[in-house]
Amino acid sequence: MERSGLKGYTIDEINIGDTASFMKTISESDVYLFAGITGDNNPAHINQIEAEKGAFKGRIAHGILTAGLVSAVLGMRLPGPGTIYMGQELKFTKPVYFGDTITAKVTVEEKIKNKIVKLHTQCTNQQGEIVLDGYATVLPPKK
Template identity: 45%
Template sequence: MTTDSPILFYFEDIAEGMSATYAKTVTETDIILFSGVSGDTNPVHLNEEFAETTLFKSRIAHGMLSAGFISTVFGTKLPGPGCIYVSQSLKFKAPVRIGDTVTARVECIGTVPEKKFCLFRTQCLVKGKVVIDGEATVMVPSRG
């Protein structure tokens, strides 16, 4: 039996106020690949000529691409491997464009000990401006 564990934080390790981030610069390739994987071929993401006719005036990244960076924080940093997404609310506040660096941030705002749930405020920011705001519930493995 090994004592090594890929789990970064167990439920008992997480306290209100703990936070973590992940940053990624969105590329043309990211948008094309996300479109292929998700099936979302909305021309506002893929066709500059069409996007110029929208209120955004140019192509924008898929909102769920940026929201996916929140999942990256949960699965790799806080709590880390072994946690399970239970719910997520999202408010999309501003567009993300090719070349923008999106910083996903999660902060623990509470726990539900009887279910081993941690509640998080979730945000994605570009140049300090909130582009996605929300809350998530994550189930976290327990030491016991």
């Protein structure tokens, strides 16, 4: 079942296979704000001339900025408000360019000791290409 809204789902309300998603177009200002907050001013993200010399031939978003979209799903949709993010395995599979529209999707994979939820996490771009793949573990909110 696709989950949405601002309700925090408890462990008893979560089922294997439940999903939720969040979509955002990554802007230049998103990348610059993220660089300012984190101090990661790598030219691959903020210097077009230098980035054109690199592997991706232009500026790209920070991988962790993309991962932050997964955090938005976990904290606001599934399990939702009150969720404690415990861990994340990530694999960045393609670059995210300015202007890309990214969909972050989580799917419930497992309930551990009826306390912790393991979710498959994936981000795709507007062409449906996977740009991030991994797994998160969370502690859902209490009643």
